[in-house]
Amino acid sequence: RKEVEQDPGPFNVPEGATVAFNCTYSNSASQSFFWYRQDCRKEPKLLMSVYSSGNEDGRFTAQLNRASQYISLLIRDSKLSDSATYLCVVNRAGRRALTFGSGTRLQVQP
Amino acid sequence: GAGVSQSPSNKVTEKGKDVELRCDPISGHTALYWYRQSLGQGLEFLIYFQGNSAPDKSGLPSDRFSAERTGGSVSTLTIQRTQQEDSAVYLCASSFIAGGSTDTQYFGPGTRLTVL
Numbered sequence: 535r536k537e538v539e540q541d542p543g544p545f546n547v548p549e550g551a552t553v554a555f556n557c558t559y560s561n562s563a564s565q566s567f568f569w570y571r572q573d574c575r576k577e578p579k580l581l582m583s584v585y586s587s588g589n590e591d592g593r594f595t596a597q598l599n600r601a602s603q604y605i606s607l608l609i610r611d612s613k614l615s616d617s618a619t620y621l622c623v624v625n626r627a628g629r630r631a632l633t634f635g636s637g638t639r640l641q642v643q644p
Numbered sequence: 645g646a647g648v649s650q651s652p653s654n655k656v657t658e659k660g661k662d663v664e665l666r667c668d669p670i671s672g673h674t675a676l677y678w679y680r681q682s683l684g685q686g687l688e689f690l691i692y693f694q695g696n697s698a699p700d701k702s703g704l705p706s707d708r709f710s711a712e713r714t715g716g717s718v719s720t721l722t723i724q725r726t727q728q729e730d731s732a733v734y735l736c737a738s739s740f741i742a743g744g745s746t747d748t749q750y751f752g753p754g755t756r757l758t759v760l
Contacts (some may be wrong), residue, residue, distance in 0.1 A: 536686075538686070547667060570752075576753070577735060577751035577753050577754055578687065578735075578751050579751070579753060580734075580748050580749075605732070609726065621686065621687075629700075629739075630692055630700070631677060631689040631700065631703065632677075632687070632689065632749060633689070633693050634686035634687040634688075636684070636685055636686040637684050637686060
C-alpha cells in the first residue's frame with residue numbers, strides 16, 4: 535500500500551465548476567501536509583500548506599482530518615489555468631524528506 | 645533571485661554507462677534534496693543533505709546511486725552502470741531550515757534521464 539494515496543483522475547470539469555480532490559495517508563506519524571501543483575513537464579510548486587483547522591487561499595480550500603488520515607483540496611470557480619496535476623504531500627515527524635502521492639490530474643475545459 | 649538550477653536538462657545514455665547530474669540550490673539554502681519521478685508516478689525521495697550533517701541516504705534504490713554535496717552548495721548525483729529502469733526525471737530541491745518546522749522545498753526544473 536502506498537503511503538499517500540490519491541485518485542489519479544483525470545477530473546474533467548467545465549470552467550466555473552467546483553472540484554474536490556481527496557487524499558489519504560497511512561503513516562500516523564505524519565505531521566505536515568501540503569498540496570503541490572505540477573504542470574506538464576514542469577517541476578512541482580507549493581500550492582498551499584494544510585492545517586488542522588482548515589485554511590483557505592482565494593479559490594482554494596484545504597482540509598485535514600487527522601483522525602481519518604484524510605486531506606482534501608477544494609477548488610471553486612475553476613479556471614482554465616487550474617489545469618494541472620495536484621500532488622498530495624506529507625512529511626513525517628523527524629524526517630525532512632517529503633512523501634508524495636502520485637497526483638490527481640485536473641483538466642478544466644472551456 | 646535565482647531558483648534551483650539543474651544540468652543537464654536532458655540526458656540520453658546507453659545502458660551500462662555512468663551519468664552525473666548536477667544541482668545548484670538557491671543561495672543560502674542549507675538543505676538539499678534529490679527526488680526522482682518516473683512516468684506517471686509520484687516523486688520518490690532519494691537523498692537529503694543538511695549542512696555538515698551526515699546525509700540521509702535512505703531513499704537510494706541501490707549502491708549504483710551516490711551523491712555528494714561540495715562546500716555546502718552544489719550537489720552531484722551519480723548513477724553508475726545505468727539500467728533502463730533508471731529512466732526518470734531527477735528533481736533537486738532546496739530549502740532554508742529555520743528551526744524545527746518543515747520549510748518550503750523549492751524544486752529545480754529537473755534532469756530528464758533516458759537510458760537506452
